[in-house]
Amino acid sequence: MPAVVVAVLVFTAFYLGFRLYSRYLAEKVYRLDPNFVTPAHELKDGVDYVPTNKHVLFGHHFTSVAGAAPIVGPAIAVYWGWLPAMLWVVFGAIFAAGVHDTGALVTSVRNKGQNIGTLSGSVISSRARSLFLIILFFLLTLVNAVFAAVMATLFIANPAAVIPAVAVIPIAIAVGQRVYRSRSPALIPSLIGLVVLYIMIPVGQLYPVSVDDLAALAGLSPKTTWILLIFLYTWFASRLPVWMLLQPRDYINSHQLFVALGLIFCGVLAGFDTINAPAVNTHIAADSPSWFPFLFITIACGAISGFHSLVASGTTSKQLDKETDARYVGYLGALGEGSLALGAILATTAGIGTAAVWNEKYVDFGTASSGAVGNFVGGVGHFVSHLGIPPELGAIFASVVVITFAGTTMDTGVRLQRYIFQEVGELIGARWLARNVTLATTAGVAAPLALALAPGGGEQGFAFGRLWQLFGTTNQLTAGLTLAVVAVWTAARRCNPVAPLIPLVFLLFMTVYALFLNLVTFYTQRDWLLLSLDSIILVLSVWLLVEAIVAFNRLRRASRAQAVPVER
Amino acid sequence: MPPDLPRLYRRIEAFHDELFTAPWRSALQREANRQQDALLAMLFLEALGVPNPASYYTLELYPEMVEAFHQWHRRMGLERFPEIGFCC
Numbered sequence: 001m002p003a004v005v006v007a008v009l010v011f012t013a014f015y016l017g018f019r020l021y022s023r024y025l026a027e028k029v030y031r032l033d034p035n036f037v038t039p040a041h042e043l044k045d046g047v048d049y050v051p052t053n054k055h056v057l058f059g060h061h062f063t064s065v066a067g068a069a070p071i072v073g074p075a076i077a078v079y080w081g082w083l084p085a086m087l088w089v090v091f092g093a094i095f096a097a098g099v100h101d102t103g104a105l106v107t108s109v110r111n112k113g114q115n116i117g118t119l120s121g122s123v124i125s126s127r128a129r130s131l132f133l134i135i136l137f138f139l140l141t142l143v144n145a146v147f148a149a150v151m152a153t154l155f156i157a158n159p160a161a162v163i164p165a166v167a168v169i170p171i172a173i174a175v176g177q178r179v180y181r182s183r184s185p186a187l188i189p190s191l192i193g194l195v196v197l198y199i200m201i202p203v204g205q206l207y208p209v210s211v212d213d214l215a216a217l218a219g220l221s222p223k224t225t226w227i228l229l230i231f232l233y234t235w236f237a238s239r240l241p242v243w244m245l246l247q248p249r250d251y252i253n254s255h256q257l258f259v260a261l262g263l264i265f266c267g268v269l270a271g272f273d274t275i276n277a278p279a280v281n282t283h284i285a286a287d288s289p290s291w292f293p294f295l296f297i298t299i300a301c302g303a304i305s306g307f308h309s310l311v312a313s314g315t316t317s318k319q320l321d322k323e324t325d326a327r328y329v330g331y332l333g334a335l336g337e338g339s340l341a342l343g344a345i346l347a348t349t350a351g352i353g354t355a356a357v358w359n360e361k362y363v364d365f366g367t368a369s370s371g372a373v374g375n376f377v378g379g380v381g382h383f384v385s386h387l388g389i390p391p392e393l394g395a396i397f398a399s400v401v402v403i404t405f406a407g408t409t410m411d412t413g414v415r416l417q418r419y420i421f422q423e424v425g426e427l428i429g430a431r432w433l434a435r436n437v438t439l440a441t442t443a444g445v446a447a448p449l450a451l452a453l454a455p456g457g458g459e460q461g462f463a464f465g466r467l468w469q470l471f472g473t474t475n476q477l478t479a480g481l482t483l484a485v486v487a488v489w490t491a492a493r494r495c496n497p498v499a500p501l502i503p504l505v506f507l508l509f510m511t512v513y514a515l516f517l518n519l520v521t522f523y524t525q526r527d528w529l530l531l532s533l534d535s536i537i538l539v540l541s542v543w544l545l546v547e548a549i550v551a552f553n554r555l556r557r558a559s560r561a562q563a564v565p566v567e568r
Numbered sequence: 569m570p571p572d573l574p575r576l577y578r579r580i581e582a583f584h585d586e587l588f589t590a591p592w593r594s595a596l597q598r599e600a601n602r603q604q605d606a607l608l609a610m611l612f613l614e615a616l617g618v619p620n621p622a623s624y625y626t627l628e629l630y631p632e633m634v635e636a637f638h639q640w641h642r643r644m645g646l647e648r649f650p651e652i653g654f655c656c
Contacts, residue, residue: 045643046597047598048594048598050594052586052590053586056586056587056590060587060590060591176592179592179593180596185582185585186585186588186589187581187584190588190589242595243599247592247596248592250592251589254588255588
């Protein structure tokens with residue numbers, strides 16, 4: 001089937017989802033009120049609380065939620081065939097992510113812009129807040145570990161991407177300083193920054209950078225060497241003030257996201273490539289996991305992602321001009337990330353070459369996992385070749401996009417880990433940890449580094465695929481917690497909570513089932529590290545399930561006693 | 569009628585600024601506020617009931633900072649400052 005036909009069908013489904021289902025959510029489930037005074041107006045301070053035009057706010061929200069994860073997950077999951085991956089992205093985005101993102105946004109707006117962690121404490125129970133913090137800790141540890149492995153893989157597969165990926169740092173700082181020093185519009189400096197970055201792509205092709213000699217000198221593998229270098233960079237980057245490096249890098253990434261999406265879909269349209277991968281892969285290797293339930297945790301971002309609730313309740317809810325804008329910003333943000341996942345699926349199924357080539361690259365789950373990102377960048381290179389850009393340059397461009405997205409996420413992740421260690425230090429009275437930024441940062445780096453370097457961790461494809469799935473489970477647990485908060489809050493307002501309850505039950509079932517199957521696998525493989533991690537996440541899942549049931553029972557009892565919490 | 573290109577460019581420029589640059593400027597403002605808040609907390613320690621060993625030196629800054637003080641205590645969550653006659 002031509003990729004462009006699939007793309008048109010998916011976009012039509014997204015359009016219908018937005019027109020019909022999001023309207024149902026807005027009117028019947030969340031009962032959005034255009035006259036409600038949002039926190040952006042009530043607490044307006046010109047910094048965090050700023051009433052913002054809905055189109056602009058959608059741009060802010062979308063660029064914050066979209067990253068490397070909706071690319072990596074689908075690029076692995078097409079192993080089971082493009083159809084299951086595509087269907088999960090479409091139905092997940094429409095019936096789960098849209099409900100989740102809009103719900104998180106509205107619940108936060110109705111509670112003075114509180115974030116989802118605080119809301120879980122006030123809406124469910126104080127224990128749920130602790131649960132949220134623990135899930136967040138594991139989410140950050142796993143995301144930093146898997147993204148370091150992804151970046152290392154790309155640096156080894158595409159040594160030409162090293163120079164442009166590193167050049168992003170001085171370019172971001174230079175553009176950032178320009179924006180900081182001048183109050184004039186930033187369009188021209190930003191365009192110059194992007195042009196300089198893209199000039200670095202052919203420069204990188206002329207001077208590819210390899211760490212093979214350094215690795216041989218240190219007696220390490222190139223991948224381990226890259227992982228160590230990446231964490232060393234992250235250690236330093238996360239110590240710098242946010243405005244100096246992280247924010248300008250994010251700024252460049254926001255531009256890159258739109259450039260990448262534009263190039264991928266223009267390439268799909270211009271090339272009219274056929275999908276060569278099987279719709280459903282019937283040649284699953286005996287040692288590879290089954291699509292049920294692993295598809296639903298391999299693709300987290302792109303179908304439904306708990307990370308979105310952190311953005312929706314952390315920043316977007318403070319800028320919503322009218323409550324009714326939540327439908328446009330939240331629901332379309334979810335569909336936007338679905339579009340990025342669609343691009344990844346098409347690149348790894350239509351942009352990859354003949355059916356024989358695809359079968360070779362996706363021969364088993366291990367090969368599929370280790371080569372997933374490489375397959376994506378190769379696919380993008382093929383798509384952009386239809387626009388007159390050499391495929392090698394297109395592949396380097398796609399590598400740079402994934403590397404910079406992952407690098408920025410790691411910078412944020414390690415920074416947040418540092419805060420968590422410092423908070424824990426305060427809580428247990430360990431001032432030596434709470435007051436020592438260097439030590440807290442080192443602890444924040446050590447946990448994911450140990451995971452990335454654990455035997456088989458980032459080195460072998462199979463283990464990477466399992467690590468990615470563990471990351472997916474923590475992401476889905478965060479989404480589950482958010483959906484539980486939204487469902488309880490919706491029921492407390494005497495609205496029908498079925499819309500958030502269905503994805504909540506579905507996600508919890510799939511996550512617990514996948515964790516249980518992985519538990520058995522890790523035990524038989526005697527992989528004690530992943531077994532311990534899996535067990536902890538499984539306990540957290542059961543804890544979440546119990547909290548959700550207790551909260552609903554409490555609500556039911558209160559409802560019977562006619563003492564329903566006051567509507568907020 | 570030929571398109572008004574300069575006007576179109578200005579609109580694109582303004583949209584770009586709103587979309588990409590505004591969040592960054594907010595982050596800068598947030599950082600500036602954080603530093604300002606830390607400075608004010610140190611200057612007005614005694615107003616908060618905490619002995620300030622440097623008050624002899626910071627006293628002369630009070631007139632300069634009193635305008636910012638009102639904004640500061642509101643940012644810190646105190647709609648009205650509890651000490652009567654000190655601020656609002």
